Amino acid sequence: MTFEPTREAGLRQLRAFLPNAGRRYAEQRNFDFGADKRDNVSVLSPYLRHRLVTEREVAAAVLERHGPQAPFKFLQEVFWRTYWKGWLEAHPDVWQRYRATLETLHHDMPSGLRKAVESATAGMTGIDAFDHWVHELNETGYLHNHARMWFASIWVFTLRLPWELGAEFFLHHLIDGDPASNTLSWRWVAGLQTKGKTYLATADNISRYTEGRFAPQSLATRAVPLDEPPLAAARPLPLGDQLPRGEDFVLLLCEEDLGIETLGLDKARIRTIGLTSIEDRRTLAGASPGVKTFTQGALEDTAARSRALFPDAPVMLAKPDSLIDWLQSTGIKLLVTPYCPVGPAQEALDALRDEIERLGVRRLSIRRSWDSHAWPHAGKGFFQLGNNIPRILDAEGLPAG
Numbered sequence: 001m002t003f004e005p006t007r008e009a010g011l012r013q014l015r016a017f018l019p020n021a022g023r024r025y026a027e028q029r030n031f032d033f034g035a036d037k038r039d040n041v042s043v044l045s046p047y048l049r050h051r052l053v054t055e056r057e058v059a060a061a062v063l064e065r066h067g068p069q070a071p072f073k074f075l076q077e078v079f080w081r082t083y084w085k086g087w088l089e090a091h092p093d094v095w096q097r098y099r100a101t102l103e104t105l106h107h108d109m110p111s112g113l114r115k116a117v118e119s120a121t122a123g124m125t126g127i128d129a130f131d132h133w134v135h136e137l138n139e140t141g142y143l144h145n146h147a148r149m150w151f152a153s154i155w156v157f158t159l160r161l162p163w164e165l166g167a168e169f170f171l172h173h174l175i176d177g178d179p180a181s182n183t184l185s186w187r188w189v190a191g192l193q194t195k196g197k198t199y200l201a202t203a204d205n206i207s208r209y210t211e212g213r214f215a216p217q218s219l220a221t222r223a224v225p226l227d228e229p230p231l232a233a234a235r236p237l238p239l240g241d242q243l244p245r246g247e248d249f250v251l252l253l254c255e256e257d258l259g260i261e262t263l264g265l266d267k268a269r270i271r272t273i274g275l276t277s278i279e280d281r282r283t284l285a286g287a288s289p290g291v292k293t294f295t296q297g298a299l300e301d302t303a304a305r306s307r308a309l310f311p312d313a314p315v316m317l318a319k320p321d322s323l324i325d326w327l328q329s330t331g332i333k334l335l336v337t338p339y340c341p342v343g344p345a346q347e348a349l350d351a352l353r354d355e356i357e358r359l360g361v362r363r364l365s366i367r368r369s370w371d372s373h374a375w376p377h378a379g380k381g382f383f384q385l386g387n388n389i390p391r392i393l394d395a396e397g398l399p400a401g
């Protein structure tokens with residue numbers, strides 16, 4: 001399985017999956033049939049992650065094809081992504097604490113733990129299913145959702161390794177690696193996200209949903225929730241800015257949101273477009289070659305689409321270190337970016353804040369209406385947001401029932 005890093009490939013994948021987004025998905029999505037047979041799920045995550053294809057586009061296509069009832073399970077899963085993004089936006093300390101713990105762990109890792117982690121990440125634990133998923137992840141940059149749950153559970157409860165190191169391993173290798181979905185899913189498995197509720201992988205469940213490909217014995221039989229100091233209270237959601245009207249601006253895109261077609265930008269006012277990538281900051285060890293290839297390809301594809309859409313605006317691919325020089329060279333005093341959620345991209349942009357201000361440049365951060373409609377419902381458990389899905393779709397002008 002390979003992922004072509006273009007919007008066209010994402011839209012093609014969406015079209016191919018559409019017939020299966022209704023009952024078939026609801027009935028079969030939990031099966032991991034193996035890397036060669038993935039048509040029971042959409043495998044759209046790399047495209048959604050980078051917004052080469054947006055959640056709204058996926059929802060609109062699915063609703064047009066099936067109406068609101070049949071694809072409800074699939075839409076709910078798409079909203080899980082939105083939910084995790086919104087939840088982390090309100091709890092940035094969870095991301096900061098995860099990063100700080102990793103720094104400490106790497107700085108001062110006992111040799112026994114280092115060896116155990118090396119054995120796990122080399123796929124040499126002797127647990128056949130787990131070792132298989134390590135190799136599959138290395139080779140494809142993707143794992144089925146159920147395999148991710150089993151993997152995380154075995155990592156935490158059978159191998160007894162720190163969840164943060166497992167989350168980091170995923171973020172390094174997953175093409176769809178996402179600060180919110182990844183960190184919070186690992187926390188959920190470990191019993192930190194929904195207090196006291198853990199996920200225990202069992203041989204029976206693995207055997208059933210891999211159709212007997214694996215049935216690892218010797219897995220932990222209990223999953224005692226991990227503990228942590230209390231989290232800070234949720235912060236109010238930061239607001240997005242309004243799109244500028246009647247003012248020239250520079251547009252800066254990074255891999256968080258490459259959906260230039262659907263940002264609703266004022267064509268006449270875009271003077272120049274910059275594209276940058278921060279995949280090297282995903283983890284302390286950067287990102288896997290597969291992640292880099294996808295991200296770079298996605299940026300190049302976005303550069304080509306930008307040139308076609310805005311032929312009068314020069315397009316430049318830049319390293320984060322050269323952004324300030326580039327911005328200065330444009331001479332333009334308004335910088336527009338899509339809203340950059342909690343994670344390495346936001347950290348990278350925040351680190352440039354003072355220099356941007358010193359240039360006398362104002363920065364506007366444009367949040368998509370999808371996020372603005374959904375995130376206010378993401379403060380508590382998923383079901384608060386889940387119950388509001390029809391309302392959110394309605395606010396997006398999509399047929400909700």
Ligand SMILES: Cc1cc2nc3c(=O)[nH]c(=O)nc-3n(C[C@H](O)[C@H](O)[C@H](O)COP(=O)(O)OP(=O)(O)OC[C@H]3O[C@@H](n4cnc5c(N)ncnc54)[C@H](O)[C@@H]3O)c2cc1C
Nearest residue numbers: 041042043044045077078081145148176177178181182185
């Ligand atoms: C430990 C763990 C780590 C994970 N890390 C990531 C990650 O880094 N990035 C990521 O995008 N997803 C992550 N997920 C969620 C989920 O596994 C993937 O989104 C999904 O497997 C992608 O495959 P798909 O596109 O075929 O999904 P489908 O089942 O076809 O779902 C469609 C879309 O809905 C979203 N989605 C589906 N299930 C979930 C879910 N449980 N949580 C969040 N979004 C979901 C994805 O955007 C997905 O592309 C993680 C799950 C676990 C248990």
